[in-house]
Every structure is written in C-alpha cells, then in structure tokens.
Amino acid sequence: MEIDSFLRDPLSRRRFLRTSGAGLVGGSAVVLAACGDDDKTGSGAGSDEQDKADVEILNGALDLELMSIAAYKEGAALLQGGVLQVAKGFLEQEQAHADALVSAIRDAGGTPNTAKKSYDFPRLRSQRDALKFAIELEETAVAAYIDALPKLTKGDLRGTAAAILTTEAEHIAVLRDTLGMAPVADAFVTGKLR
C-alpha cells in the first residue's frame, strides 16, 4: 500500500498495527487485559500478580519499540545527509528504549518479546514518505505509553515510561520541523491511538 492511502485510511493503519504484532495499540488488547478499567494506579511493589501485569504492558511497549527500530532501519535507505543523521540518532534512542524495557521485563521476572522477522510496512518511496511514516509510528507510541502509564504498578516504571514518551514527542517535533510543519502542534501531546 502507498504511504498516502495508508495514512488516510484508519482501517488500514489498524490492520497494519495488528498484523505487526504491536499489542499495546488500539487501547484494547494487552494493556486493558492486563489491568482492567482502573481509576487508581497500583501502589507498592513486588507481588507476582503486579509483576505479571507490568511484564505484559512492558512487552506491549517493547513490541512497538522493536517495530520502530525496524521502520527506522528500513526508512534509512530513503534518507540523505542531515536527515539521515537525525534518523540514525533516533534509531539509537529507540534501541535504548527497547534495552530499558528488556531490563525492566527481566527485573520483573518476565521474558522479553523479540522482534518479528519482518513487518508489513506500507510502501515508502521518498524521504517525505519515510518521515511521515516515522511521525505516524512515534504518535502511536506516545498514545500507547500514555494509555499504559497508569496501569504500571511501580513508580519507577511510570517515570521511565514518561521519560520515553517525552523523547518520542521530541522526535515528533524534529520530524515535523523537517517536513516544514510547526514542530509543536498542541499544548498537550497525546499521540494517536488507532
């Protein structure tokens, strides 16, 4: 599918995210299954049940980070010069997020998910396509982290999730600027869940 029709069509995006194994997306699958519709976050740490819930949420986030890593790698072929350097920096940061999540999952006694062999990305033909798709993935990640945040049972994990999603929001600002858009679109960065 061409990137423009991909971006226009919410159904195709949802399908893509589902088939890409990003379980955190959609506000339904992993995240809500893990913790239910709670008004309050958990307090205290360490029960097996809480660890299990955290692992499930963190693995959903890891799926998204792994997909972003694959996307930045694939998109890099279309990028040049300064934009390529920026994307390489972002790729390293997505890798750092994945590493942090893997550690957190192991600390909670879980087994980290691994990357899929391939992802069914939309067809990217130009630098502009690659940047638009990167914004799309970063927006999805921000929304997924915001959705997941209150369900994490430990303060440290919530802090880490907030720090990661703030970095993703910063990526969005840089990518938007590169595309000639206003870097900061709104006073509240909520991303897009689809």
Next chain:
Amino acid sequence: MAIRGRPAIRISDGEADSAQIAEFERDRRRLLRAGLAAGGTVVAASSIPLLASVRNAFAQQSGDIEILESAIKLEQVAVLAYGRVLDSGLLSPRVARVARQFAAHEREHADRLVAALTALRGKPPPKPTGVKDIDAVVEGIGDVKSQADVIDFAIELELSTVAAYYDAHRKLIAAGLLQAAASIMANEGQHLVVLRQAAGQAPVPNALETGDER
C-alpha cells in the same frame, strides 16, 4: 517555526554543592568538546540547588492534591517568565512568536491542572507575581541581556519542569492525572527541542528525557 541563535557565555557563581558543580562542569566540557556551546553555556550554577529544591518539593508530596499545587505553581511561573521575556524587548519577532506560543501552552497546562485540583476539592495556590517567584524555580531572569540569554534561561526553565513531572510520575495516584502529566511533560519536551535548536544544541540529546540534561 524553529528559531536559530547562539548561546551566550555566562557562568555565574553560586553555592551549588560540589558534586553538582562537578557534574555540571562535566556536561559543560562535553558540550564544549562537541563545539555546541561556542565557548560556554549560560546555565547558572547557582540555579542547580534551586532546581533540586523544586524537585524535592515534588518528591516529598505524597498526595495528588499537593503535587497538583506544585505543578500549578510551576506552570504559572513559566507563564510569568515567558511574559517577562516577551516584555523585555530582547526577542526578534520570530522568537517572540515562539515564546508567545509556549506561554499560551503553559497557561493551558495551568488551567487544566487547576480544573483537576478543583475537582479534587483543592484550592489553587496564589499566583506568582514577581522575579522572586521565578528565581525560586530558575534563577537569572533578571540578568538576561540578549536573546541568547533568554533562550538559555528558557531551556533551564523547561528542563526543571520536565524534571518535576518526571519525579511526579512516581508519586501521582489517579490515572487521569498521570496521563495529563505525561501529555504536559511531552509538550515541555517539544518546547525543549525548539529551544535547543535555537541555541545550536542537539535537539534530542537523551534517549530518556528526564530533565537532567543541561
């Protein structure tokens, strides 16, 4: 929308404890090595313990109401600070547009937080009114002499805000407040991108934006 500029050179004396100064110096040297700071940075060493005290205030809050009160104060200080620099006449029209946008964002944050506090039957704190209130968060607004000074001051201000929200995430309880805090923290991070670009710095220096980079 992005603005360009060059950081000024000003390191003021202060009473920061030695470990903090050492860390600050390491960062400063790293920036210098990278050629990003063009001879120095405007970060006031004396602002570091103040920033630490703001963060401690956040860290010591146990209830959502107290955290909201701290966050409202911080946002209102940011509104006041952006207002002051806009009145200073130091900004080019382009940078002034950015500062106006950021001031409007900070006001929206404060309004949202006040609404959340009121819903919890809390009472909004008194609005900050002067330089002293701004200095309690980040020192130095009275000393800005150029657009570059303003940009560096704004970076410190936004970093302190990000740091405070980062800490708050460990303490906040209500799910909706955590999500609001995250969406605000992310916006402050985006402000940092624009300001860092204006100062000739790397826009996203850290994989984890905790507000500790300076």
